[in-house]
Amino acid sequence: MFNVHGVACAAALSLALFSGAAEAGELVKVKDITGREVEVSVPVERVILGEGRQIYFTAALDTDTPFKRIVGWRDDFQKADLDGYNAYLEKFPEMGKIPTFGGMKDGTFDIEQAVTLKPDVIIMNIDAKSATEESGYIEKLSKVGIPLVYVDFREKAMENTDPSMRLIGKLFGKEKRAEEFVEFHDTQIKRVTDVLAKAKDLKKPLVFMERAGGYSDDCCMSFGNENFGKMVELAGGTNMAGKIIPGTFGTVNPEQIIASNPDQVIVTGANWELYVPGGKWVGVGPGADKALATKKLAALMQRPAFTDIKAVKDGNVHAIWHQFYNNPYQFVAVQQIAKWLHPELFKDLDPEVTFKELHERFLPVAYRSGYFVSLNTGL
Incomplete structure (x- = not known):
């Protein structure tokens, strides 16, 4: 085994x-x-x-x-x-x-x-x-x-x-096929990084990435300067836990979230019914029930670490498919995070269209929406 x-x-x-x-x-x-x-x-x-x-x-x-x-x-x-x-x-x-x-x-x-x-x-x-x-x-x-x-x-x-x-x-x-994927991957990331590089006086919002929010009652797992932490930086944000967590993964105390008062909160989630049946996790992913995921995301923001922070008051709270953290599709996550952080800069960028193209060109299953939800109804 x-x-x-x-x-x-x-x-x-x-x-x-x-x-x-x-x-x-x-x-x-x-x-x-x-x-x-x-x-x-x-x-x-x-x-x-x-x-x-x-x-x-x-x-x-x-x-x-x-x-x-x-x-x-x-x-x-x-x-x-x-x-x-x-x-x-x-x-x-x-x-x-x-x-x-x-x-x-x-x-x-x-x-x-x-x-x-x-x-x-x-x-x-x-x-x-x-x-x-x-x-x-x-x-x-x-x-x-x-x-x-x-x-x-x-x-x-x-x-x-x-x-x-x-x-x-x-x-x-399959070297040729792999190179085609690499080219697609890199091109899609540049659709974010090239725009940000040209932006004048770019203000980088402070972002708290919660890893697997609701998976357990503990608060709060997050990311250091790699993985989703790196994706936040590429998307034009500042990863709140970057200076707190020395490695790729770690934990942030509720008091640190309150004191940092992040502008945006992004929670990772997936359907973890086999891990934690009936859990508080946010079940985003292919074909997810977006209404239920949104409801569960809102419930997570009732925890003491979140109720009074700027992100929650402004409605800038989002959930994203956890599995982006461990597969070669991270460019989709980078695009979606950039769109949440800088909606005006990326109003013409549609990460769902990107993900659909990935499925159509490279994957054997059809694309099913449900990988992202947001409490900000204006996005």
Whole structure:
């Protein structure tokens, strides 16, 4: 069983080949996102995904048959993104038969089970690196001829998304497709950053990003200078927790929110019915009930940390799909946040249209609205 969990630096971190152009089934050396040199026979035909939500990038490359290479995956997709899982299951019922794994982090990865699945590669998220290495899994897998590579859409997403997609494109024999995605990704981010760069006397609103608001009764998880914190900065805002949280993720005290008095509040959410049944979380995502999500978002603002702050008084409170934090679609989130923070600058930008185009060009399931809600009825 197993659980593992920017564009300027893309060239430095992207795929490096040492044995020249690869032919079908040729053993090549690649560099993963950590700089490790790994020998892999490409194109890979059998893959174990370290997270079920890695389907977000698999589907963008193997659009017509997104599960054809997947012989095993972690069981988080259904739990963390129930609406997204059901959308894929509806179109690809065979998905429900893929063997699931538990966790490398908790030491329950079954190497014997992995061997029986005969994977050509295991794709792991970078946040599992320490646990994976401490447990000696890489060496144990190497002894049975199973290579492992790290990708990253989470810790330094804006820096590592492009090289991660190029690496996966190489593994899958889909380099051209990966490059098309990278171009689309970068172009969509520039639709925000280019406008902001030309804006005169830009006032950056103070933004509090609440991570998974309502998931528990605790207040309040947030983001440091990476992930959604970085997206806020790219969208022309100031991330309130940037100077409070030293890493990518952390917690902010209610008193800090009150004292900082943010101009805008953005809460991440998803359908977490399998994690916290009937919870206070905001269930945004594909096909979400926007009226219910808005009601639950308003209820979260009744907590003591929020009732008297500027964002709540002005109605500048929003919810956004949590899973943008761990997939290569972050450019959609950047556009939506920019539109919330600077509505006049981005009145002609429609993130829903961008997301629809992403689905039409790269994804095998139809776009379903519901990824964003706002208490500001003027937006």
